[in-house]
Amino acid sequence: MLIFKQSRYIALLVGVILVSFSAISLMNPEGTAATGENVIEMGKLKSASHQSVEQLIPQAASVLHRTSHSAGIITPMLYTTAAKPVHTWTRTVSAGWLSPEKLQRKDAVKPASIVTKPKVTVVKASPPVAQALRIAATGTKSVKSSKAVTQQHPPATLFFSRTKLLPKEQQAEATWSYAVSGEDLHLLQKIVMAEAEGEPYKGKVAVANVVLNRLRSANYPDTIREVIYQKRQFSPVANGRLKRVKPNADSIKAVNAALMGVKEVTDDTYFFLSLTLAQDLTVHHSRTFAKTIGNHTFYK
Template identity: 70%
Template sequence: MEIFKQNRCIALLVGVILVCFSAISLLSPGRINEGQNTLKMEKFGGSGHASAAALLPQTAVTPERVKGTVKPMLYTTAAKIPGHVWNGKQTVDWFTPAKLKLKAAAGTQPAKPKTVVVKVSPEAQQALKQAAAKGSQSVNKVKTASQQHPPTKLFFSRTKLLSQEQQAQATWSYAVSEEDLLLLQKIVMAEAEGEPYQGKVAVANVVLNRLRSANFPDTIHEVVYQKSQFSPVANGRLKRVKPNEDSIKAVNAALSGVKEVTDDTYFFLSLKLAQDLTVHHSRTYAKTIGNHTFYK
């Protein structure tokens, strides 16, 4: 103190220095802190300081020490990568005619056909029903007429009896006489009198199948009277019977093309009454109708 009293100039100089230092510290505390931090970091010195400085660009987050506390930085190294810097610009994808065509083609779906509903009045519906009924009646009349008046000429191919509409495919034809028609009715009556209607048609089918086949005679008379083929011929029943209505209808149906057995069926017998079962053991089974079994 005595030094200050003796040297007032020195005391005044020290006071000015203190005031300046206080003013500087109040105006820029950050710089002092940075200086303190710099001084503290310089204490590491040497190669350690250089190695730490080399690692700084690769660090994801760099902490900043301020007066003994850790303060995280507000940026990362990812933000410094040039390829990931957002420049605040938005790109616009312009539509070209080619892109519009592609999108239109992708969005286009096949048009569904519209269902057209046609309303028919009750009178028109009734007229259609009557026309359909008349058509079915006309068909039934044609069938009935053909069965009441069977064709007088048959058409055959090598494998089957043809209808009248298929005569262009025929390989040969056969004219049916009145005697043939009566004989066919009688053999059906004699063989299948107690059988169902389908069984009577099947017997007529067998006779016509034999007429067509090259392995049997070429006329209805010769087919019926072939030796050891039909038992009513051998026992005389064929001459005694008189065809009933079902037998006549069955023959007419068979001549008109109705088939209860296939065109390759040539034999039938009653397993209950037959004494000779050679056909049963040597031929292929086809069908059973009533008491008759049919074979190919």
């Protein structure tokens, strides 16, 4: 009692505790000692595991339910649905390969397909190759290309009859033939250059025709060299011009054409001279006029 006198707060606390026990006794007049069914020891709740709590809670709920109905007192019911959910969500994880088609949206606009044309490489063939391909395709040659080839490669043999130079196709009618050497070809090109450098192309061919006509004739030497170097016949030989000249492209082309049978004067034409430059006009007065080409006059 001395403690209560010294501290009024302790006395007040004890009174509150007694009032609380009295209230509990009034709310449960039957008591729990007789039945012992609705008592849940706090020690058990503290020491129980999660599964034990789940088992104890339903038991307490059922006891409270029965007690409230029997006593006629309406008390709130303890529901256990919150402690143990009804619906269980299951997460399913599936793995698989993702293709570009699955990643693409269904409503996405498909890109237009790009069509690439094969690259074509054009190779230009050289003239001889192009000509060979054309001949293989058509089986024929053009007249112009044939002449160009033959002009570059003059014949090595000439065929003569008594009166004219024969083409190779008529060699069976020839009375004799002449083998053209490299020296003969070069001398023929030089005499054409020396005599007709400033003359037209046809005039150059005509000069070569005259030399070949003399080679065929029995009245002149039997070789091209001897025909050209015959005394007092060609002025470039006498004045030394023949040794100094170098044949140009037109002179070479004209000589090749004459050897192939191209004729700008007839086979009986043996002379030519320039009336403006010649000092001796004997040929002009004694021979038959045949043709004039450029500055040269040709005679039979």
